[in-house]
Amino acid sequence: MTFSFQAAVAERGFDVGLSLGPTETVAVMGPNGAGKSTLLSVIAGLVRPDRGRAELNGRTLFHLGDGEKRWAAPHHRGTALLAQEPLLFPHLTAADNVAFGPRSAGTPRRQAMEQAVRWLDDVEAGNLAGRRPAELSGGQAQRVAVARALAADPGLLLLDEPMAALDIHSAPLLRRLLKRVLADRPAIIITHDVLDALMLADRVVILENGRIAEEGPTRQVLHKPRSAFAAGLAGLNFVVGTSAGDGILAARGHIAGHSEDPVPAGRPAVAVFPPSAVSVFLTDAHGSPRNSFEVAVTDLEPHGDQVRVRGGGLAADITPAALTDLGLVPGMAVHLVVKAAAVSVYPL
Numbered sequence: 001m002t003f004s005f006q007a008a009v010a011e012r013g014f015d016v017g018l019s020l021g022p023t024e025t026v027a028v029m030g031p032n033g034a035g036k037s038t039l040l041s042v043i044a045g046l047v048r049p050d051r052g053r054a055e056l057n058g059r060t061l062f063h064l065g066d067g068e069k070r071w072a073a074p075h076h077r078g079t080a081l082l083a084q085e086p087l088l089f090p091h092l093t094a095a096d097n098v099a100f101g102p103r104s105a106g107t108p109r110r111q112a113m114e115q116a117v118r119w120l121d122d123v124e125a126g127n128l129a130g131r132r133p134a135e136l137s138g139g140q141a142q143r144v145a146v147a148r149a150l151a152a153d154p155g156l157l158l159l160d161e162p163m164a165a166l167d168i169h170s171a172p173l174l175r176r177l178l179k180r181v182l183a184d185r186p187a188i189i190i191t192h193d194v195l196d197a198l199m200l201a202d203r204v205v206i207l208e209n210g211r212i213a214e215e216g217p218t219r220q221v222l223h224k225p226r227s228a229f230a231a232g233l234a235g236l237n238f239v240v241g242t243s244a245g246d247g248i249l250a251a252r253g254h255i256a257g258h259s260e261d262p263v264p265a266g267r268p269a270v271a272v273f274p275p276s277a278v279s280v281f282l283t284d285a286h287g288s289p290r291n292s293f294e295v296a297v298t299d300l301e302p303h304g305d306q307v308r309v310r311g312g313g314l315a316a317d318i319t320p321a322a323l324t325d326l327g328l329v330p331g332m333a334v335h336l337v338v339k340a341a342a343v344s345v346y347p348l
């Protein structure tokens with residue numbers, strides 16, 4: 001294992017354990033305030049946990065508690081943090097910014113500059129070597145920041161939403177660059193974009209309330225989410241309950257579904273179904289086996305060439321024609337109906 005980490009920060013309700021293999025990229029996702037930035041800050045040495053232990057390539061980053069008080073300074077950790085904003089030194093040229101890390105590590109100036117130019121070429125910014133940050137676009141500055149992070153030869157790359165501050169034209173180039181850069185080195189990337197998790201990461205970790213809510217290969221987590229957050233990313237309806245008969249017993253009553261493997265009764269389980277499988281009726285629809293939920297419409301929003309109807313914490317996709325026929329407006333009482341065959345049930 002290249003990187004192992006376990007830390008608790010009581011003040012922030014943060015308690016997370018994580019490990020990474022030699023070339024593994026993990027995407028960290030979760031709602032605002034879940035603890036994503038705290039995770040990177042503790043690893044980078046910017047926030048000191050109450051207790052915990054982390055090792056990178058056999059070196060201890062910190063070991064606190066159990067009578068230990070070991071704490072390596074940020075610049076001795078072998079980690080590089082790439083933030084949302086490039087945070088380049090404004091008075092230095094792009095090349096000097098990139099050369100800064102190797103220079104600090106004792107590399108002679110000429111050699112450090114040669115390395116810097118190589119890294120800038122590598123991120124398609126070789127022609128920008130002589131410019132200062134004020135003369136760079138957001139996308140160019142972020143590419144220079146990537147070169148600077150890589151020039152320090154970090155054992156672990158930490159990326160805090162690197163695409164967030166970029167416009168839609170600059171983001172694709174940086175995404176392609178990161179895909180190449182992350183392929184052969186361990187990295188942790190915070191992202192709100194499910195596409196980035198799919199494209200850049202081997203695995204996704206979902207944080208909720210300072211804890212890991214679920215983790216696994218990105219496709220698997222999106223296909224079979226076990227947290228409300230991951231279900232939201234995958235665009236699926238997600239109802240928690242306990243397994244009962246051929247479905248689950250939830251706060252809204254029994255939901256009939258099907259499961260690949262039988263789930264013993266009384267176990268925490270979820271019912272998951274896509275909005276495209278949900279129909280909207282003005283009166284209760286009978287006939288079985290199907291589920292009907294009476295809800296008040298809260299939102300109507302465009303979703304591709306469909307309209308997404310939300311109510312009671314559930315979503316249904318209908319055509320604009322159906323919306324007009326039904327005369328739907330927010331506040332109206334409707335029945336959301338989904339066939340049992342479209343509802344997946346699995347244990348939590």
Ligand SMILES: Nc1ncnc2c1ncn2[C@@H]1O[C@H](COP(=O)(O)OP(=O)(O)OP(=O)(O)O)[C@@H](O)[C@H]1O
Nearest residue numbers: 011012013030031032033034035036037038039207
């Ligand atoms: N400097 C701080 N001092 C005390 N508590 C903090 C500090 N920064 C963040 N917190 C708290 O720690 C928790 C985790 O916050 P953190 O910034 O790590 O979340 P996040 O997942 O990165 O959120 P976001 O997506 O909004 O950036 C939150 O409850 C937050 O209020």
